[in-house]
Amino acid sequence: MKELTLRQVEVVRAVMIAGTIQGAANLLNVSAPGISRLIKHTEDGLGIRLFERRAGVFVPAQEAHSIFAMLEQVHRRMDNLNAAVGALQKGHDFTLSFASAPSIAQFIAARVITGLRQRFPDLDIDLDILKIEETLDYLLLEQGEVVIMSSPLDNPAVESIPICEGRIVAIMPEGHELAEKSAVSIRDLIRYPFIGVDPDDPYGRTLARPFLDAGLSPRHAMRGRFAQTIVSLVRHGLGVAVIDEFSVAEVYMPGLVRRPLVEPAVITAWSVQKRGRQLSSFAEQTVHLFRRELAKARARETWDRAPD
Incomplete structure (x- = not known):
């Protein structure tokens, strides 16, 4: 039949x-x-x-x-x-939960969510901002599908995948004498009150690496835990710092001057997920957009114009 x-x-x-x-x-x-x-x-x-x-x-x-x-x-x-x-x-009746490190969330996460909203206008999005020590529980308890971090997570229960490499840059308040330079050496930076992150923190360890590679040990006039705190302290004229370029990826940042480092120094952004978990198509698209937006930030020259 x-x-x-x-x-x-x-x-x-x-x-x-x-x-x-x-x-x-x-x-x-x-x-x-x-x-x-x-x-x-x-x-x-x-x-x-x-x-x-x-x-x-x-x-x-x-x-x-x-x-x-x-x-x-x-x-x-x-x-x-x-x-x-x-x-x-369109994402109707689905909640996408993911998280980001504060440094990447500052500007990049908003651009990613804009891309998600354009493609999936009805998608419910839940973004968490996590410290690295909170990431493991977040993933293993399946509170979210993926976390975008500035450090890999060393645990066999999760998988860390590098998605973009960025530069570490120098930042200083407007009017600072180092702003006269087109590029700044770490040896210049340590002559001024220096603001940093505890080197025992994975993010702080990455920021300290160019100093340690040069045999220097920067003394912190003050410390902050997150990139946003460092940026705020520098903007208020309390010192100078180094930071990942993703944290200062906005085109216009009044009160702050960004300069490339003379010494090469990089930081890697990672996508971290529970090992063996199949991501939803929405989470896969999120990782793709983070990869794209981080790369765009890496390619964009956001250095503030140095005096002629």
Whole structure:
């Protein structure tokens, strides 16, 4: 016994609604001969007559009335299915939970969420800002799908994937004498009150690396835990600092001057997830957007103009 395909259901219903082959072709935006052939092929394959031809009009055959009633049910269910798929494509009835380190969340996360909202306008988004010691519980307890960090997580229960490498840069308040330079050495920076992050913190250890590589040990006039704190203290004229470029990725940052370091120094952004967990398509898109936005920030020259 031959079975109807979904395409045949669609064509038979179109002929039933339009009453003519040409009308059905117009509904489906295809050629009339193709519709005519498919109707004949369907009737021959089923061994029953679906339509009676009356003066060029196709009328459902008496014996096929029960079939047409079921075809209409199938079509309604397909409409419902397509509506559900369409809603899912927009993110309807789904909550995407992910987290970011404060340094990356400052500017990059907002750009990522903008991209997500453009593609999935109905998606419910839950963004957490985490310290590195909070990340493991967040992922293992499945409070969120992925965390974007400035350090990898050394634990076999999670997987850390590098997604972008950025520069460590020097920052100073506007009007500072180091702002006269087009690039700043770490040896220049340590001559001034220096603001940093505890080197025992993974982020602080990364920021301290260029000094340690040069055999220097910077003395902190004051310390902050997060990049935003460092930026605020520098803006208020309390000292100078080094920081990852993602934390100062805004084009215009009044009160702050950014300069490249003479010594090469880099930081890596990582995507961290529970090992073995399959990310949702929304989370995969989130990681893709972080990769893209971090790379754009890396490529963009945001150095503030040095005096001529």
